[in-house]
Amino acid sequence: MEAFAQYLIAVLNLGSIYALLALGLVVVFGLLGFLNFAHGDLMALFGYCLLFQTLWGVPFWIAVPIAIVFAGLCAVAMERIAFRPLRGHSPMTLLITSFAISGALHVIFQITISPRSKPIPIPEILSGYITFGDVFIGRAQIFTIIVAVGSLLALRYFLANSRLGVALRASAADFDVARAMGIRANRVIALAFFLSGVLAGVAALLWISQRGAVFPTLGLTPMIKALIAAIIGGLSNPKGALYGGFFLGALEATLLNVLSDDLVVFRDAAVLLILVFFLVFRPNGIIATNPEPMR
Amino acid sequence: MLKVQDLDVRYGAVAAVKGISFEVAKGELVTVIGANGAGKSTTLNAVMGLVPLSGGEISLNGKSLARVPVENRIGMGMSYSPEGRRVFKTLSVLENLKAGGSTLAKSKTEARIATVMDRFPTLRERRNQDAGTLSGGEQQMLAIARALMTDPEFLILDEPSLGLAPKIVSQVFDIIAELREAGVTILLVEQNVKKSLAVADRAYVMELGLIVKSGPAHEMSDDPDIHDSYLGAAA
Ligand SMILES: Nc1ncnc2c1ncn2[C@@H]1O[C@H](COP(=O)(O)OP(=O)(O)O)[C@@H](O)[C@H]1O
Numbered sequence: 164m165e166a167f168a169q170y171l172i173a174v175l176n177l178g179s180i181y182a183l184l185a186l187g188l189v190v191v192f193g194l195l196g197f198l199n200f201a202h203g204d205l206m207a208l209f210g211y212c213l214l215f216q217t218l219w220g221v222p223f224w225i226a227v228p229i230a231i232v233f234a235g236l237c238a239v240a241m242e243r244i245a246f247r248p249l250r251g252h253s254p255m256t257l258l259i260t261s262f263a264i265s266g267a268l269h270v271i272f273q274i275t276i277s278p279r280s281k282p283i284p285i286p287e288i289l290s291g292y293i294t295f296g297d298v299f300i301g302r303a304q305i306f307t308i309i310v311a312v313g314s315l316l317a318l319r320y321f322l323a324n325s326r327l328g329v330a331l332r333a334s335a336a337d338f339d340v341a342r343a344m345g346i347r348a349n350r351v352i353a354l355a356f357f358l359s360g361v362l363a364g365v366a367a368l369l370w371i372s373q374r375g376a377v378f379p380t381l382g383l384t385p386m387i388k389a390l391i392a393a394i395i396g397g398l399s400n401p402k403g404a405l406y407g408g409f410f411l412g413a414l415e416a417t418l419l420n421v422l423s424d425d426l427v428v429f430r431d432a433a434v435l436l437i438l439v440f441f442l443v444f445r446p447n448g449i450i451a452t453n454p455e456p457m458r
Numbered sequence: 459m460l461k462v463q464d465l466d467v468r469y470g471a472v473a474a475v476k477g478i479s480f481e482v483a484k485g486e487l488v489t490v491i492g493a494n495g496a497g498k499s500t501t502l503n504a505v506m507g508l509v510p511l512s513g514g515e516i517s518l519n520g521k522s523l524a525r526v527p528v529e530n531r532i533g534m535g536m537s538y539s540p541e542g543r544r545v546f547k548t549l550s551v552l553e554n555l556k557a558g559g560s561t562l563a564k565s566k567t568e569a570r571i572a573t574v575m576d577r578f579p580t581l582r583e584r585r586n587q588d589a590g591t592l593s594g595g596e597q598q599m600l601a602i603a604r605a606l607m608t609d610p611e612f613l614i615l616d617e618p619s620l621g622l623a624p625k626i627v628s629q630v631f632d633i634i635a636e637l638r639e640a641g642v643t644i645l646l647v648e649q650n651v652k653k654s655l656a657v658a659d660r661a662y663v664m665e666l667g668l669i670v671k672s673g674p675a676h677e678m679s680d681d682p683d684i685h686d687s688y689l690g691a692a693a
């Protein structure tokens with residue numbers, strides 16, 4: 164029973180971070196038809212913004228929302244500077260551009276800040292454990308689950324109920340027709356990038372609060388996991404990103420539990436094997452729909 | 459109302475529309491008929507601003523549309539129901555209508571949704587259902603309803619009866635006739651030549667990117683060539 168509770172927490176913890184990141188990828192993919200490889204670097208941008216604020220003495224809980232908005236604005240800037248001039252080019256061109264942005268950002272972080280890991284002081288309240296009977300749960304994990312579920316519900320509410328949310332979903336369903344209805348492409352695309360940046364910022368908060376440091380390639384590992392989650396779930400649908408994220412979280416937690424200590428190094432290999440399985444047998448993911456991205 | 463002059467549209471090496479000119483006067487229902495691949499949808503997409511022109515000039519109420527992006531054309535009184543309906547499948551019926559009314563003031567949207575639903579009662583029953591789960595006929599009604607959200611002066615309809623059961627086809631043409639009676643200017647592309655000539659004031663016939671014939675709709679339906687090419691087998 165305790166073991167199961169621990170396992171469940173591990174699944175939710177990993178899954179919710181992957182789901183947040185995968186959602187950010189999918190929101191942009193739904194409109195422009197490419198995976199933004201620089202998405203993970205928004206996590207580092209969040210981290211550095213948080214780092215500098217704490218160095219300047221800004222209280223952690225004030226610095227966090229500022230850094231989240233900063234990550235959102237960085238994503239908007241990324242689109243404005245790098246992707247918008249390429250509007251109308253093939254998704255492949257955009258994908259390769261996003262590789263270039265990612266590489267450039269890593270170098271910029273290394274030169275202007277530091278190639279090394281920089282510690283970020285995490286508030287006391289996020290460290291240590293809470294016990295329920297015999298079950299120990301990390302406070303950071305509880306924080307992760309609450310923040311992730313809260314963000315997902317807020318996003319869902321926004322997409323379902325706000326005008327902009329409906330415009331975004333209409334554009335993802337059929338961009339040309341949405342534009343013919345007077346929905347502004349530039350505005351919707353900027354919104355999608357802002358949301359993806361905010362989601363990356365929230366994911367970074369959760370990731371960093373369990374690790375306490377920021378470094379130039381911080382976003383690389385979670386970003387690749389999110390990519391896998393998004394592909395498994397289906398790139399064309401936000402629900403797919405959720406399923407994919409939690410599926411991957413469950414998969415990793417399970418492998419961690421069932422693989423013996425000398426086999427646990429093969430965990431990532433096993434995950435990639437399952438990705439290959441999906442690419443071969445279910446390339447459109449768990450949830451497949453047929454959107455009309457912008458041409 | 460609409461004036462198209464020497465319109466040229468090419469997709470790479472393919473010339474889809476080759477220098478056609480036509481007009482739609484205010485309050486008129488004009489139909490464009492022609493075989494598959496004649497360039498009818500391309501013409502409508504050019505008028506809506508969804509494909510770039512390779513040449514020619516399009517104007518609405520005397521104002522050139524050359525520099526008007528597609529997003530702004532609805533604000534000039536234009537509206538569009540595309541070929542194949544293209545409702546937003548992952549959005550509910552209500553959300554589709556809201557999207558159609560994106561340019562309306564928030565306060566006006568609800569009232570407009572109610573008006574449009576009065577015309578299409580099935581949509582009211584299915585307001586919270588995803589558009590992708592509607593039948594073909596219902597999706598077509600939704601596509602037209604969505605285009606009516608802005609109370610357009612000028613409505614563009616691309617094959618609204620395509621693939622529908624005969625009874626639904628009649629309903630669609632009834633709605634088109636009603637809209638015309640209500641004073642909406644309509645540019646209608648149709649495969650159903652007989653029915654579209656029956657509701658239209660004037661007609662153009664397209665073949666391989668060119669307009670090969672034009673005239674009052676009732677004359678066209680008596681034209682022996684039209685009879686042989688478009689009405690013979692079907693009628
Ligand atoms: N997006 C496109 N890319 C390339 N060729 C196209 C495209 N759309 C239409 N065409 C071509 O342009 C011609 C006219 O097509 P279309 O306007 O759809 O005709 P219609 O609506 O009369 O059936 C056809 O030869 C078609 O193959």
Ligand SMILES: [Mg+2]
Pocket residue numbers: 498499500541617
């Ligand atoms: Mg067509």
